[in-house]
Amino acid sequence: MTGSHTLAETESQVASRLQGQPIDFSGMAVVSNLFRAANAVRNHLERTVLAQHNLSWTAFVVLWVAWVWQESETRMIAEESGISKATLTGVLKTLEKLGFTTRRRSEKDGRLVIVGLTAKGEALMRRLFPEFNKHESELAAVIPEGRRDEMANHLRAMTIYALTSDQ
Amino acid sequence: MTGSHTLAETESQVASRLQGQPIDFSGMAVVSNLFRAANAVRNHLERTVLAQHNLSWTAFVVLWVAWVWQESETRMIAEESGISKATLTGVLKTLEKLGFTTRRRSEKDGRLVIVGLTAKGEALMRRLFPEFNKHESELAAVIPEGRRDEMANHLRAMTIYALTSDQ
DNA sequence: GAGAGATTGTTTGGATACGAACAAAATGTA
DNA sequence: TACATTTTGTTCGTATCCAAACAATCTCTC
Numbered sequence: 001m002t003g004s005h006t007l008a009e010t011e012s013q014v015a016s017r018l019q020g021q022p023i024d025f026s027g028m029a030v031v032s033n034l035f036r037a038a039n040a041v042r043n044h045l046e047r048t049v050l051a052q053h054n055l056s057w058t059a060f061v062v063l064w065v066a067w068v069w070q071e072s073e074t075r076m077i078a079e080e081s082g083i084s085k086a087t088l089t090g091v092l093k094t095l096e097k098l099g100f101t102t103r104r105r106s107e108k109d110g111r112l113v114i115v116g117l118t119a120k121g122e123a124l125m126r127r128l129f130p131e132f133n134k135h136e137s138e139l140a141a142v143i144p145e146g147r148r149d150e151m152a153n154h155l156r157a158m159t160i161y162a163l164t165s166d167q
Numbered sequence: 168m169t170g171s172h173t174l175a176e177t178e179s180q181v182a183s184r185l186q187g188q189p190i191d192f193s194g195m196a197v198v199s200n201l202f203r204a205a206n207a208v209r210n211h212l213e214r215t216v217l218a219q220h221n222l223s224w225t226a227f228v229v230l231w232v233a234w235v236w237q238e239s240e241t242r243m244i245a246e247e248s249g250i251s252k253a254t255l256t257g258v259l260k261t262l263e264k265l266g267f268t269t270r271r272r273s274e275k276d277g278r279l280v281i282v283g284l285t286a287k288g289e290a291l292m293r294r295l296f297p298e299f300n301k302h303e304s305e306l307a308a309v310i311p312e313g314r315r316d317e318m319a320n321h322l323r324a325m326t327i328y329a330l331t332s333d334q
Numbered sequence: 335g336a337g338a339g340a341t342t343g344t345t346t347g348g349a350t351a352c353g354a355a356c357a358a359a360a361t362g363t364a
Numbered sequence: 365t366a367c368a369t370t371t372t373g374t375t376c377g378t379a380t381c382c383a384a385a386c387a388a389t390c391t392c393t394c
Contacts, residue, residue, distance in 0.1 A: 031208065033322035034201070036249050041198065042202070043329070090380065112389095136198040139325055139328060140193060154318055155204040162207035163207050250351075253351075253374080256374055340391075345384105349382090357375100360369100363368080
């Protein structure tokens with residue numbers, strides 16, 4: 001969406017397909033740029049930081065959550081990572097094969113699975129996260145310093161709205 | 168990330184894993200909330216608007232680009248949609264099976280493939296896009312009206328930075 | 335304590351998603 | 365005109381990603 005075309009060109013094209021119908025172009029720009037940004041940032045970080053460790057974006061996020069919160073239940077990891085539990089099963093299989101995570105049944109509740117990091121996983125994250133954060137910092141630097149927290153808050157507000165207005 | 172935990176809790180956990188190393192928490196919050204928002208918004212719109220037409224997010228975006236710009240070359244659609252050409256081949260196969268798009272070789276350049284919408288595809292988009300935009304509008308409404316265009320511009324700036332700092 | 339109901343992680347099936355290798359076509363160069 | 369180079373869309377292999385169905389386990393109620 002709106003890749004190489006200007007905003008005005010795109011709006012003009014859309015308007016010509018829908019004579020008379022009112023369109024919220026600001027809302028459209030927010031949502032479409034949200035996705036272009038997320039896509040571009042994910043691909044950028046995957047190529048520059050993650051690929052050399054055989055990590056996908058999602059695999060890194062899952063590893064990050066397990067690293068930060070330690071010995072976590074899968075349902076919590078799935079929620080924190082923003083992925084479904086079905087997806088998590090597959091990602092954990094990958095991370096286990098790479099030797100970064102471990103899985104064990106909970107003794108207290110036989111339904112739960114507890115995820116932990118191996119020594120290799122711990123060592124990786126101690127090196128990788130600071131490097132990853134440096135790239136995050138560079139990306140966020142395109143936003144004026146006084147606006148970054150506000151930006152994060154607005155994104156958070158959109159997330160909450162999307163999650164709570166589903167039914 | 169940072170699903171149910173507070174920001175302060177998360178920062179405290181991260182700091183405890185990396186004694187001494189400086190971390191840019193504002194940059195971290197921007198990037199992580201960017202992804203939570205994009206994920207949540209995509210899933211929300213897929214469930215509420217797109218699923219009833221058997222459209223995934225990506226399929227809708229591709230259809231939207233072909234609808235707005237009409238008779239487009241696939242390389243242009245891929246770029247505008249923010250996906251690889253390999254992915255586009257698969258998505259177009261799906262859209263063609265659903266009867267929304269057509270494909271034909273360019274007469275001028277035998278390498279190119281031109282994508283167009285069927286009458287069914289046109290009719291769908293004339294109805295579907297205004298409905299989709301209404302949801303976009305509701306999502307963007309969580310941002311103060313005077314900040315929406317600024318937000319879109321900041322997201323656009325991040326996209327450009329990510330795309331141009333790859334090598 | 336027995337059985338209905340709820341919760342959890344996995345499997346299944348289908349659709350993305352990418353890079354790399356590829357074949358076809360166009361372009362540049364000698 | 366040959367022929368190397370570039371461009372384009374597809375195929376291949378692998379990894380996500382989700383909803384729905386499922387089996388195992390726990391909880392609640394009587």
